[in-house]
Amino acid sequence: MxxxxxFAPSPTGNVHIGNMRAAIYNWLFARHHGGEFLLRVExxxxxxxxxxxxxxxxxxxxxxxxxxxxxxxxxxxxxEAHLEAAEILLSKGLAYKEDKGGLGQGECVIFKMPxxxxxxxxxxxxxxxxxxxxxxxxxxxxxxxxxxxHLANVLDDIEQGITHVxxxxxxxxxxxxxxxxxxxxxxxxxxxxxxPMLTNAQGKPYSKRDGDAFVGDFREKGFLGDxxxxxxxxxxxxxxxxxxxxxxxxxxxxxxxxxxxxxPAQVDLRKLTWMNGEYMLKxxxxxxxxxxxxxxxxxxxxxxxxxxxxxxxxIRERVKTVADIAPMVAYFFTEEFEYNAKAVRKKLQKDGVxxxxxxxxxxFKNLETFDEASTDKALHEFIxxxxxxxxxxxxxxxIALCGVPSGPELFPMLQILGRDRVLARxxxxxxxxxxx
RNA sequence: GACCCCUUCGUCUAGAGGCCUAGGACUCCAGGUUUUCAUCCUGGCAACACGGGUUCGAACCCCGUAGGGGUCGCCA
Numbered sequence: 001m002x003x004x005x006x007f008a009p010s011p012t013g014n015v016h017i018g019n020m021r022a023a024i025y026n027w028l029f030a031r032h033h034g035g036e037f038l039l040r041v042e043x044x045x046x047x048x049x050x051x052x053x054x055x056x057x058x059x060x061x062x063x064x065x066x067x068x069x070x071x072x073x074x075x076x077x078x079x080e081a082h083l084e085a086a087e088i089l090l091s092k093g094l095a096y097k098e099d100k101g102g103l104g105q106g107e108c109v110i111f112k113m114p115x116x117x118x119x120x121x122x123x124x125x126x127x128x129x130x131x132x133x134x135x136x137x138x139x140x141x142x143x144x145x146x147x148x149x150h151l152a153n154v155l156d157d158i159e160q161g162i163t164h165v166x167x168x169x170x171x172x173x174x175x176x177x178x179x180x181x182x183x184x185x186x187x188x189x190x191x192x193x194x195x196p197m198l199t200n201a202q203g204k205p206y207s208k209r210d211g212d213a214f215v216g217d218f219r220e221k222g223f224l225g226d227x228x229x230x231x232x233x234x235x236x237x238x239x240x241x242x243x244x245x246x247x248x249x250x251x252x253x254x255x256x257x258x259x260x261x262x263x264p265a266q267v268d269l270r271k272l273t274w275m276n277g278e279y280m281l282k283x284x285x286x287x288x289x290x291x292x293x294x295x296x297x298x299x300x301x302x303x304x305x306x307x308x309x310x311x312x313x314x315i316r317e318r319v320k321t322v323a324d325i326a327p328m329v330a331y332f333f334t335e336e337f338e339y340n341a342k343a344v345r346k347k348l349q350k351d352g353v354x355x356x357x358x359x360x361x362x363x364f365k366n367l368e369t370f371d372e373a374s375t376d377k378a379l380h381e382f383i384x385x386x387x388x389x390x391x392x393x394x395x396x397x398x399i400a401l402c403g404v405p406s407g408p409e410l411f412p413m414l415q416i417l418g419r420d421r422v423l424a425r426x427x428x429x430x431x432x433x434x435x436x
Numbered sequence: 437g438a439c440c441c442c443u444u445c446g447u448c449u450a451g452a453g454g455c456c457u458a459g460g461a462c463u464c465c466a467g468g469u470u471u472u473c474a475u476c477c478u479g480g481c482a483a484c485a486c487g488g489g490u491u492c493g494a495a496c497c498c499c500g501u502a503g504g505g506g507u508c509g510c511c512a
Contacts, residue, residue, distance in 0.1 A: 008512095010511095010512060042512070044512090045511085045512080100510070101510095102509080102510045103510055105510085108510050109510095110510095125441075125442090128440080128441080129440090130439075130440070131439085133439095134438080134439050134440085134508095135439095136508085138509095138510095139509085139510045140510095141510085142510040143510060144510080146510090148509095148510070148511090148512090149511070149512045150512095152512095153512085168506095169441075169442095169505090169506065170505095170506060170507075171506095171507095171512095172440070172441075172506070172507075173439085173440075173506080173507045173508075174507085174512095194441090196441090196442075196505090197505080197506080199505090201447095203447090203504085204505095205505075205506090231448095234448065234449080234461095235448070236448090236449095237449095238448080238449055238450070240450070240451095241450085241460090242450080242459085242460050242461075243460095244448090244449090244460085244461055244462090261448095261449080262441080262442070263441090263442050263443065263504095263505095264442075264504085264505070265447090265448065265449090266447060266448075267447090267448095268446095268447045268448065268462070268463085270447080270462060270463055271447070271448065271461075271462040271463080272462095273462090274461090274462055274463085275461095275462085277475095281475095317474075317475060318473085318474050318475070319474095320474090347472095379471095383471090389471090390471040390472090391471065391472075393471080394471040394472065395471075395472065397471095398471085398472070398473095404473090405472065405473075406472060406473030406474075407472085407473070407474090408473090408474090409470090409471090409472095410471070410472080411471095
């Protein structure tokens with residue numbers, strides 16, 4: 001039988017990474033088995049399920065490249081089918097009506113648990129079981145006539161032909177109910193696998209208030225979709241060897257439920273950042289340029305493409321996240337850059353620095369050609385003949401040129417900035433900080 | 437409280453009775469490379485929750501304890 005998995009989120013405008021990891025595992029499992037990965041939008045909450053919220057969901061999935069087979073099933077279109085099924089259960093005596101008083105709107109439909117002990121083979125956690133006396137009947141249609149999650153969810157999974165339900169382990173208790181429902185509905189019970197939850201940096205469960213746990217937030221913080229994907233897969237799974245950076249094909253090939261962890265995993269931004277850096281390095285020049293240009297555009301930096309490309313070459317290897325790019329390149333494109341106060345105090349405002357910078361400017365001015373090699377040569381000669389140390393010359397020069405004490409290699413930077421800009425910046429720095 | 441689940445370095449994990457002197461990765465620390473920062477290279481710190489069994493032998497099996505978590509809605 002063909003494997004079919006699904007992702008069944010309710011569109012609320014935000015997708016939590018815990019949910020998204022479940023989606024990723026479903027996708028991986030389906031692809032590994034050559035099966036299908038379906039989407040079901042559980043949009044019965046009309047208040048929150050706006051077109052925008054649905055779009056946010058779709059965007060997140062596209063960003064992580066979770067391609068879906070077939071058209072999404074919108075749960076809101078299935079209400080009649082749900083209610084019809086409830087009627088059948090009622091007529092078979094597998095459900096009953098009762099006024100529990102909850103909504104104050106009369107009777108609701110309650111599913112009758114079979115009264116036998118239940119047990120199933122969880123794809124991740126092994127054998128799970130529960131005694132009959134610990135399972136209670138539950139509502140499947142509210143007294144206002146709307147179907148409850150349990151009914152809708154099971155019916156839709158049957159409708160979509162889902163063979164494997166991979167979901168968070170907060171659903172374990174529901175699974176016993178759902179299994180009973182499948183049986184009452186004369187449907188095949190799918191395989192279940194329950195994923196342990198993801199915890200925040202404090203090792204505590206993400207609460208609804210943890211603002212940094214949404215997929216969109218990671219995108220905004222400058223993480224790459226591929227990197228987040230790779231990282232999320234490894235939160236609770238490993239291939240069993242030492243690989244950690246894996247391509248999609250490799251992941252699809254290696255992914256099995258048996259290798260999933262059954263204990264919770266904590267999200268570590270430092271490791272994600274490291275992994276993202278690895279993915280930034282793997283970007284082709286064209287891809288890097290595209291992301292860099294859009295990052296700069298967002299930051300309001302206008303740039304000549306050819307000049308910008310030279311700059312990118314300099315910073316390429318230093319970038320960990322997309323968000324690093326704009327601040328790192330800003331001073332290449334504007335004279336309005338900020339001077340780091342501490343650096344100015346410690347490296348610039350010292351005896352002899354003014355003279356040094358003036359001398360350097362003089363040397364640069366008289367250079368026949370102004371490029372990486374010539375500036376390198378000239379400055380080395382100057383340092384040698386003047387007896388000044390490298391630090392005494394290079395550090396102030398760097399701050400004069402870009403305002404900060406660290407950055408890309410200096411000589412290529414000189415060439416890219418060009419003589420005019422370099423001289424102007426040195427002069428301005430002297431005026432600003434080194435004139436009596 | 438009841439029921440269920442989980443427990444290897446700070447974190448993600450390898451480990452399915454002898455290969456474990458418990459391996460890898462991130463972080464951190466030290467050294468090297470570098471004008472600086474980052475990269476890179478080398479090295480280092482660091483864990484089987486605890487207590488009982490079973491066994492010639494246990495991180496791996498069993499029991500218990502502790503800690504953590506989930507569920508107990510006419511939410512999903």
